[in-house]
Amino acid sequence: MPNTLVDELLNTHCLSRDGYRELLETLSDEDAQRLKIEAQRLCEQAYGRVVFRRGLVEFSNYCKNDCYYCGIRRSNAAVSRYRLSDDEILNCIKEGKALGFKSYVLQSGDDRHYTTKRMANLVAEIKALAPEASLTLSMGERSREFYQACFDAGCDRYLLRHETAKHCHYAKLHPKEMSLSSRLQCLEVIKSIGYQVGTGFMVGSPFQCYADLAEDLYFIQEFRPHMVGIGPFIAHHETKFADMPDGSVELTIRMIAILRIMHPKILLPATTALGTLDPDGREKAILAGANVLMPNLSPLRVREWYMIYDNKISTGDESAQLCTQLEERLRKINYRFAEDRGDSLM
Numbered sequence: 001m002p003n004t005l006v007d008e009l010l011n012t013h014c015l016s017r018d019g020y021r022e023l024l025e026t027l028s029d030e031d032a033q034r035l036k037i038e039a040q041r042l043c044e045q046a047y048g049r050v051v052f053r054r055g056l057v058e059f060s061n062y063c064k065n066d067c068y069y070c071g072i073r074r075s076n077a078a079v080s081r082y083r084l085s086d087d088e089i090l091n092c093i094k095e096g097k098a099l100g101f102k103s104y105v106l107q108s109g110d111d112r113h114y115t116t117k118r119m120a121n122l123v124a125e126i127k128a129l130a131p132e133a134s135l136t137l138s139m140g141e142r143s144r145e146f147y148q149a150c151f152d153a154g155c156d157r158y159l160l161r162h163e164t165a166k167h168c169h170y171a172k173l174h175p176k177e178m179s180l181s182s183r184l185q186c187l188e189v190i191k192s193i194g195y196q197v198g199t200g201f202m203v204g205s206p207f208q209c210y211a212d213l214a215e216d217l218y219f220i221q222e223f224r225p226h227m228v229g230i231g232p233f234i235a236h237h238e239t240k241f242a243d244m245p246d247g248s249v250e251l252t253i254r255m256i257a258i259l260r261i262m263h264p265k266i267l268l269p270a271t272t273a274l275g276t277l278d279p280d281g282r283e284k285a286i287l288a289g290a291n292v293l294m295p296n297l298s299p300l301r302v303r304e305w306y307m308i309y310d311n312k313i314s315t316g317d318e319s320a321q322l323c324t325q326l327e328e329r330l331r332k333i334n335y336r337f338a339e340d341r342g343d344s345l346m
């Protein structure tokens with residue numbers, strides 16, 4: 001039986017909430033293949049047959065939050081906590097610069113040790129060191145003043161995954177002091193300041209159903225972020241979801257394809273979580289519309305302590321090695337890294 005929702009999505013690039021739910025519930029392998037092919041075509045049409053490279057610096061694993069799924073949650077006492085100094089962070093950027101990076105992401109737990117003043121200074125220093133590159137921060141929910149000061153200091157982008165767009169599901173993944181409303185409020189502020197904004201969610205997180213994923217798609221349709229990071233949920237042994245099953249790689253890739261069709265000009269990373277569950281997961285994502293990779297530039301000695309889920313890959317290889325490996329993987333699927341910053345066309 002032909003699935004009219006597939007045609008509707010391909011023709012109109014949007015569906016209703018119920019439409020997305022039904023699409024996800026009924027999608028056959030054959031129709032999923034059609035979506036992936038069209039997603040790749042749309043991505044290539046918008047950006048070319050290239051992938052943008054962002055150098056990731058995981059600069060602190062301290063976190064004041066206690067998200068039930070996350071390996072660096074506050075109550076995990078088994079993690080060695082670390083903070084990189086400004087000089088260590090700048091050294092990562094210098095290394096990235098030598099490797100030709102034109103884009104950096106500074107990511108951490110929600111660590112208030114990094115005050116507004118310190119981050120604004122650090123942003124300015126990084127931009128002075130690498131004015132050719134774009135800079136993204138990903139360090140959680142902060143005040144309007146914080147976001148504004150970092151933007152004024154030269155920061156270009158901010159990533160804050162919404163994690164799940166349904167309030168009741170959000171409440172099952174987070175302790176009661178956290179709320180979807182405050183997350184969404186931050187996203188609005190970040191967008192209104194003028195950042196290129198990234199959000200995202202996990203696929204297959206505990207208690208998630210198709211209606212939740214449909215809500216994620218609908219939220220993104222309305223909010224129109226510049227970038228959406230999605231990856232499968234992967235259990236971490238020191239969390240209360242230790243025994244929960246991992247998310248599905250195939251469903252994650254279907255979600256990527258649908259997002260590309262909804263917003264042909266969006267930026268979609270092929271995430272490390274995909275590469276962790278399936279050695280070819282990131283290539284599969286690129287062939288279904290993803291166009292960003294985020295090689296790790298963090299110092300090797302801290303990599304094992306930024307374990308947000310079990311078996312996270314790329315903990316043992318030098319940044320230069322990681323880049324060569326990824327370049328080789330891209331070459332095999334007839335892709336290459338782009339030379340530019342990779343600003344969103346949205």
Ligand code: 5AD
Binds near residue numbers: 070161236308
């Ligand atoms: N599995 C998959 N992704 C996770 N994240 C956190 N914990 C996990 C996990 N166990 C994701 C969240 C967060 C991002 C940095 O990593 O979506 O926003």
